[in-house]
Amino acid sequence: MPVRFLKNTSEIADVSVESPLPVALTNASLVPADTLLVATLGVNNTANRDLLGSTTTEQPTLTGCGQYRKLIWTYFRQGADATTYWVYARTTDPLSGEPLSTGWQLLTASAGETLPGGANEWGRIDIPATGDAYYDQYRIVVQRTGGSANYDMTFKIVGVR
Amino acid sequence: MSAERITRREMLKRLVIAPIGVAALAALEMQHAHAATMQLYYEPYFVAVLCEGRTRCDTLWRSMVGDTLPLVPTVQHTTPYDRLWWMGYALGSAPVDMNVRILARAVDRNGVPLGPGWRTLGQATLQTPPLRWFRVEIPEGHWDEYRIEVRSATPRLVYSRLIASQGYWKE
Numbered sequence: 659m660p661v662r663f664l665k666n667t668s669e670i671a672d673v674s675v676e677s678p679l680p681v682a683l684t685n686a687s688l689v690p691a692d693t694l695l696v697a698t699l700g701v702n703n704t705a706n707r708d709l710l711g712s713t714t715t716e717q718p719t720l721t722g723c724g725q726y727r728k729l730i731w732t733y734f735r736q737g738a739d740a741t742t743y744w745v746y747a748r749t750t751d752p753l754s755g756e757p758l759s760t761g762w763q764l765l766t767a768s769a770g771e772t773l774p775g776g777a778n779e780w781g782r783i784d785i786p787a788t789g790d791a792y793y794d795q796y797r798i799v800v801q802r803t804g805g806s807a808n809y810d811m812t813f814k815i816v817g818v819r
Numbered sequence: 820m821s822a823e824r825i826t827r828r829e830m831l832k833r834l835v836i837a838p839i840g841v842a843a844l845a846a847l848e849m850q851h852a853h854a855a856t857m858q859l860y861y862e863p864y865f866v867a868v869l870c871e872g873r874t875r876c877d878t879l880w881r882s883m884v885g886d887t888l889p890l891v892p893t894v895q896h897t898t899p900y901d902r903l904w905w906m907g908y909a910l911g912s913a914p915v916d917m918n919v920r921i922l923a924r925a926v927d928r929n930g931v932p933l934g935p936g937w938r939t940l941g942q943a944t945l946q947t948p949p950l951r952w953f954r955v956e957i958p959e960g961h962w963d964e965y966r967i968e969v970r971s972a973t974p975r976l977v978y979s980r981l982i983a984s985q986g987y988w989k990e
Contacts, residue, residue, distance in 0.1 A: 669824055690985065691899045691961050696927045730961045732925040734934025780924060780938035782959075812933040814925045816898060816961055 694720055694729070695815040701741055701800055702808040709798045709813065716760065718795035724749070726817035727792055729785040737809020738777035742770035743800045745785055747793035762797060773800065777809075869894045869903070870981040876909070876917060876971045883907070883967045883979040889937075892924075892964035893981070900983035901960035905967055907979035908952050915947045917977070918970040919955065923962035937966060 663679055665671040673679050699709050708719045723729065735741075746762030765786050775781040785791060785798075798815075802808060870893055872884035882893045883905070897903070909915045922937035940959050947953055957965070960983070969977055 664830070668827060668830060670830075691901075693898065693928065696933075732933070732962065734925075734932075736934070778934070778936070780934065780936070782938065782962075812927075814927065814933060814963075818901065818961060 691730075691816050691818045692726075693814065694723070694817050696813070698810055698812045699800065700808055701735070701737065701802050701811050703802045705801055706799055707801060709800060709815075715797075716757075717797070718748075719798045720796045720815065721750075721755075721794065723796060723817055724792055724794040725819055727790040728818045729791065729796065730816045730818060731783045731785060731798070731813060732816070733775075733781050733783075733811050733813035734779070735773070735775050735781060735809060735811045736778055737802075737807055737811075738805075739802050739807050739809065740804025741773040741800060742803045743773050743783070743798065744770045746797040746799070747791065748795050750794040757795065763793075765791075770801075770803075866982055866984045867900070868980065868982050869897065869900075871979070873976060873978045874969065875974060876969045876977045877974045878970060878972060880920065880968045880970050883969060883977070883981065889966075891966070893966045895926075895930075895964050897965060897983060898961055898963050899985050901985065903957040903960060903965065903981060903983040905955040905957065905979060905981050906952065907954075907977055908950075909947075909975050909977045910950070911973070911975040912949050913973050913975075914949055915945060915951065915953070915975070916971065916973065917945045917975075919943055919945055920968040920970075921955070921957055922966040922968065923959065924964050926963045932964070938962075 660672040661679070662670050662672055665677060671677045695709070697709065699711065704713065706715060707713050708717070710719055712719075720729070743766070745765040747765050748757050748759075748762050750757050773781065774783070785796070800811070870884065874881050874883055874885035879887050880889070881887050882891070884893060905921075909917060920942045921940040923940050924932050924934075924937050926932050940957060943955075945953050945955075965981075967979070967981065
């Protein structure tokens with residue numbers, strides 16, 4: 659027997675996709691996800707090179723990220739050579755957008771983390787790995803640290819509130 | 820969907836007959852439920868029904884809606900959802916012994932996958948007595964597309980529903 663409810667003042671309707679049960683949603687906020695960056699990087703052995711190919715140490719890969727508790731970095735790598743990544747973060751002045759100081763806070767180990775996956779495989783990295791972030795700027799550095807074959811990596815970064 | 824128009828007198832009669840049901844409905848606090856497949860923008864709902872379907876589960880890897888096309892996602896535009904639940908029911912009088920596989924991938928702004936293939940989030944065997952519900956939680960959310968596959972040595976009909984939550988906090 660279907661579930662029925664009083665739809666208008668004089669109409670009884672079956673619960674369906676077209677006529678959902680009316681409910682009240684109180685005191686709750688949405689948690690959407692935003693696509694921040696989609697690009698392809700040619701991974702090579704250049705040190706301190708970020709996902710956009712910049713070797714300028716003060717230049718962020720992403721900015722305006724203060725509202726996101728977590729970034730999700732998904733990628734498809736075409737090569738298997740050992741690759742290391744570092745994630746740097748910092749906060750900025752809310753009025754000018756300038757970093758509070760030079761330099762960065764390193765969210766990964768100082769020696770870097772191994773980029774998971776092999777040739778033609780998908781990977782995913784949560785930033786930070788545990789806890790919440792809410793940093794304003796991030797700089798994500800990737801470097802091939804083994805082998806000799808450069809490869810392309812197509813990636814996407816999503817910010818989650 | 821069926822609907823009937825009734826007079827206020829008739830409505831009052833029904834309310835008198837079933838007051839408990841009416842009170843229970845009025846007191847319920849629930850979430851909107853809409854089928855949200857192929858949506859181009861994200862509906863402001865915390866829990867969405869992404870997909871409902873059935874498949875004749877056999878020795879081939881089939882999606883929960885029945886196709887054997889490995890490139891085709893079961894659901895798309897699932898980026899906002901931090902957790903998914905797959906609930907289903909397998910018909911048949913034999914015990915359920917079904918292989919399941921959860922696949923995911925990301926797409927660019929044009930909807931094209933970043934690369935070929937899928938990331939395997941998990942693969943397992945569902946074993947239950949006959950005529951029982953099953954539920955699989957997929958904690959790795961925020962992928963753009965998912966493909967849910969099933970396979971069984973004993974052919975059986977599997978009804979499924981895939982729901983997802985966006986995550987929320989109470990003020």
